[in-house]
Amino acid sequence: MSTDRFAPGDRVRTRATDPAGHTRLPRYARGAVGVVVERAGEHPLADERARGRSPSAQAVYHVQFRAAELFGAGDHTVTVELWEDYLTPIEEAR
C-alpha cells in the first residue's frame, strides 16, 4: 500500500526506547536490526489501545531477525509481527 513506510526486503531497526506502558515490541527485539518479510495487515497501535484510546490503524509487518543479532548466539531466526511505529529505516551504506 502506498501509505506504508516499509516494503518487503527493507532493513529496519526497532526502537530502543524504554516503553512507558503496555507494548508489543518484546524486550529481546528492542534496538535490533531485521528485515521486513511482508506486510501483515493493519491495526490500531496496541500501546494506545491499552490506554483506552482508539487510534486509527497502521501497518504491521513481519520482521525477521537473526538469532545472532538478538542474542549474540544461535543459528535460527525469530520473526516478530511489529507495528510500523516500532520500526525505523536503515540507510544502507554504499
Add this chain to the structure above:
Amino acid sequence: MSRINDVGGMAGFPAIVEEPDEPPFHADWEAHVFALNGALIRRGVYNLDEFRDAQERLPVERYLAASYYERWFAAITTLLREKGVASAEELEAPHEH
C-alpha cells in the same frame, strides 16, 4: 519499562512440563473466567489490550505466584474497579468464618 510478562530470552524458569491428555480447562471456574472476559470485551467494558495491560500491571510476586486463569480473573476485577463498574468491596465475595 519492560514488564514481567516479557520473558522472551529470560533465564531462570523451570523445565517445560507437558501434561498428557490435558483438558481444555482444569476447573469450571477457569472456563467461566475465559467466557466472562469474552463477554465483557464484547460489551465494550474494556478492550483486549487493556486486559493484557491489567495483567502486566499486577505486582510481580502476585503475577508469578498466580496460575494462568487466576491472572485473568485478577485483571478482570482490576478493570471492573478501574472502569467504575463496581467497587473493591462489591467485588469481594463474602467469606465464611
Add this chain to the structure above:
Amino acid sequence: MSGDHSSSVISAEVRHVEALLEARGLLDAGEIDTRIDEFLAGGSPANGARIVARAWVDPGFTARLLADANTAIREVGLSMAGGLQEQRLKVVANTAEQHNVVVCTLCSCYPIALLGPSPSWYKSEAYRSRVVRDPRGVLSEFGLELPAGTSIAVWDASAESRYMVLPRRPEGTDVLPEAELAGLVTRKGLIGTAAV
C-alpha cells in the same frame, strides 16, 4: 498452584462477580455457559489436521493456504471468524531446509477459535522464555531432533496474526486417504514442537 481449597475459594469469587454483573445488566443469564459450550464445540486441533491433510493432497490448496489462509480454509468448511474479531491466520510450511515453531513470548496468543485452547506448556514462562533463545534445545526436549542442515524459524505472535505450522507429510503415507492423513496430525505438530 490451585489446590482443592483455593480452587473453591476462587470458584466462589468468580460466581460472586458473575452474579454482580448479571444484577447490573452486564451479563445475561446463561450467557457464560453458552459461550463456553460454543467455544468448546468450535475450536479443535482436528480443524488444523483437516487443513493439513487437504494441503498434503492438493498442492494448489497449499499455495492458496500459504498466500491467504483466512480465505483458503473456507474451502474445507472452516473459518477464523469465530472469536472476538476475525484474526489473520498465517500458515507456515515446514520443509527439509526449514522447520517452523510458534510462540507468544508476551502472553499466549494462539488461534483458539480454530484450534481450541492452547496447551498449558505453550502458555508457560518456561516455553516462552526459552524457545526464542534455544529452539533446537526446546525441540529436543520435546523429542524432536532436527538434522543439522535444517534451520529453525521461530514465529513470535506479537500482534494480530495467529500462526499454524504446516508439517511435512510423513514418508510412506502415499496411499492413505485424506481422513486418515488428518489422523496423523497432532496439536504439537501444528505448533512446531513435533514433526507432525
